[in-house]
Amino acid sequence: MSKCLITGVAGFIGSHLAEKLIADGITVVGIDSFTSYYDPALKKQNLAKLLNEPNFTFWEADLLEVNLSLLLKDIGFCFHLAGEPGVRLSWGHSFQDYLDRNVLTTQVMLEALKETGIQKFVYASSSSVYGTCALPMSEAVLPRPISPYGVTKLAAEQICQAYRENYQIPYVALRYFTVYGPRQRPDMAFSKIIRCLMEETEFTIYGDGQQTRDFTYVDDIVEATIAAARSNASGEVINVGGGCQASLFEAISILQKITGKELKIKYLEGQKGDPINTRADLTKASRLLNY
Numbered sequence: 001m002s003k004c005l006i007t008g009v010a011g012f013i014g015s016h017l018a019e020k021l022i023a024d025g026i027t028v029v030g031i032d033s034f035t036s037y038y039d040p041a042l043k044k045q046n047l048a049k050l051l052n053e054p055n056f057t058f059w060e061a062d063l064l065e066v067n068l069s070l071l072l073k074d075i076g077f078c079f080h081l082a083g084e085p086g087v088r089l090s091w092g093h094s095f096q097d098y099l100d101r102n103v104l105t106t107q108v109m110l111e112a113l114k115e116t117g118i119q120k121f122v123y124a125s126s127s128s129v130y131g132t133c134a135l136p137m138s139e140a141v142l143p144r145p146i147s148p149y150g151v152t153k154l155a156a157e158q159i160c161q162a163y164r165e166n167y168q169i170p171y172v173a174l175r176y177f178t179v180y181g182p183r184q185r186p187d188m189a190f191s192k193i194i195r196c197l198m199e200e201t202e203f204t205i206y207g208d209g210q211q212t213r214d215f216t217y218v219d220d221i222v223e224a225t226i227a228a229a230r231s232n233a234s235g236e237v238i239n240v241g242g243g244c245q246a247s248l249f250e251a252i253s254i255l256q257k258i259t260g261k262e263l264k265i266k267y268l269e270g271q272k273g274d275p276i277n278t279r280a281d282l283t284k285a286s287r288l289l290n291y
């Protein structure tokens with residue numbers, strides 16, 4: 001595999017992807033602007049191991065300000081993971097950040113890639129594009145997001161398609177389902193639950209705790225992401241899930257067993273934009289990515 005670019009490399013998933021590519025002997029350029037969505041110090045920690053790698057180069061810069069033709073020089077594969085994650089904060093005035101970091105970053109990348117002969121553009125999309133739909137969620141249904149976050153992730157998928165149609169940029173958009181594992185973002189459930197258990201503080205459940213997710217281990221996400229780059233698939237959106245569905249209560253019960261502690265729980269009304277249940281149909285991932 002020729003030289004790869006990872007945007008959002010200091011993030012939870014981006015840092016795992018970079019470590020795997022480097023371990024496989026591939027040269028990686030990474031870019032991140034350390035946005036303040038969560039503590040930038042954690043993002044710097046995510047990068048710590050990578051910065052000692054001779055095959056890894058890091059650019060601390062914003063994709064909307066950097067010289068993209070310099071950044072993209074000799075890049076064969078681009079993994080576009082930079083973005084503003086999270087459903088709950090996407091309402092209200094922070095929507096501008098979602099537009100900038102999810103939609104506009106994708107457009108400027110594709111615009112800059114028009115003349116480069118890129119071999120594959122892999123876009124990190126989300127199960128949030130589905131909104132509330134029949135399970136398992138299939139790529140064949142019309143996506144109808146119920147959060148502003150989901151709308152921006154879907155818009156970016158569509159921009160990929162427009163650039164493929166008109167400029168033949170080969171892309172795959174992967175719809176990741178709730179990712180977990182070491183270095184999980186501090187705003188995500190497992191990370192919060194473990195922190196509350198260790199610090200013996202209260203965890204807030206939005207809704208009744210019966211909501212379910214198709215939780216996906218980060219190594220599986222990384223495997224599918226690299227497979228998408230290597231595959232012949234182009235112009236495709238593909239689900240990447242963990243293959244089963246668990247409720248928040250089930251996850252809490254496992255984490256209580258592991259830590260030997262009991263979680264203090266507070267209940268609040270369900271959050272707007274959060275679907276009740278998710279589960280990925282993995283037929284297409286299996287067929288196109290051997291996932």
Ligand SMILES: NC(=O)c1ccc[n+]([C@@H]2O[C@H](COP(=O)([O-])OP(=O)(O)OC[C@H]3O[C@@H](n4cnc5c(N)ncnc54)[C@H](O)[C@@H]3O)[C@@H](O)[C@H]2O)c1
Nearest residue numbers: 008011012013032033034035062063082083124126176179
């Ligand atoms: N974690 C999940 O469960 C999940 C699920 C579905 C989709 N995704 C998508 O996967 C991608 C990675 O998610 P994550 O959980 O690792 O999030 P993350 O916040 O840990 O990583 C994203 C990184 O992008 C960087 N970034 C944002 N805007 C930038 C810009 N303009 N220029 C340079 N860097 C910028 C941030 O500083 C951050 O380090 C995101 O696009 C997210 O929408 C994640």
